[in-house]
Amino acid sequence: MTTTTIAVLVGSLRRGSLNHQLAQLAVDSAPTGVAVTIVDGLGEIPFYTEDLDSPDALPVAASALREAVGNADAVLLVTPEYNGTLPAVLKNAIDWTSRPFGEGAIKDKPVAVAGISAGQYGGKWAHDDALRSAGVAGARVVKDVTLSIGGAYQRFADGGPADDAELVTQISALIAELTSAVAVAA
Known part of the structure; x- marks a missing residue:
């Protein structure tokens, strides 16, 4: 049996964040035959500049990110919304x-987005922007495979994402749909 691999990029650097917990829930909810892995170290990567994007200057963390995404079959972006x-x-x-342009690690990878935010729309603007950016970068955005959870402070006042049965079902369904998109692309 072939294993489908999904790399998860989390937009919140705080380990205890609800979005990091959601990413971990995706890892824990992966069905048999699907390996979901959170890509660590995003905070260690300097802002992109072509000055650093050369064999003799490429930051180790950037190289590791490219390798993780390049080796994955699909990408899940998990993000809060910051200032819209x-x-x-x-x-x-x-x-x-996305680099080198037209040949980057994210090129042709099925991509979906999920996230938790305090606002009532669950970070919808951030999710739309993340998918637009990934699409321009060459990813294959999987239409209608998003999960935007709003009202974070109220919804998770008494527990985290793993304690929310509805959310467990929703993230499992998202992972299944993203996995199906990989099969369609093959």
Whole structure:
């Protein structure tokens, strides 16, 4: 049996964040035959510049990101919404995986987005921006495979994402749909 691999890029650097917990829930909810892995170290990657994007200057963390995304069959972006858009750390990760232009690690990878935010729309603007950026970078955005969870402070006042049965079902369904997109692309 072939294993489908999904790389998860988390837009929040705080380990205890609800979005990091959601990413971990995706890892824990992966069905048999699917390996979901959170790509660590996004905060260690300098902002993208062509000055650093050369064999003699490429940051180790950027190289590791490219390798993780390049080796994955699909990518899941998990992000909160900061000031109406995606966090810089996630945009930077997309930028690094988009190069070299037309041949980047994210090229042709099925991509979906999920996230939790305090606002009532669950970070919808950030999710739309993340998918637009990934699409421009060459990814294959999987239409209608998003999960935007709003009202974070109320919804998770008494527990985390793993304690929310509805959310467990939703993230499992998202992983299944993203996995199906990989099969369609093959």
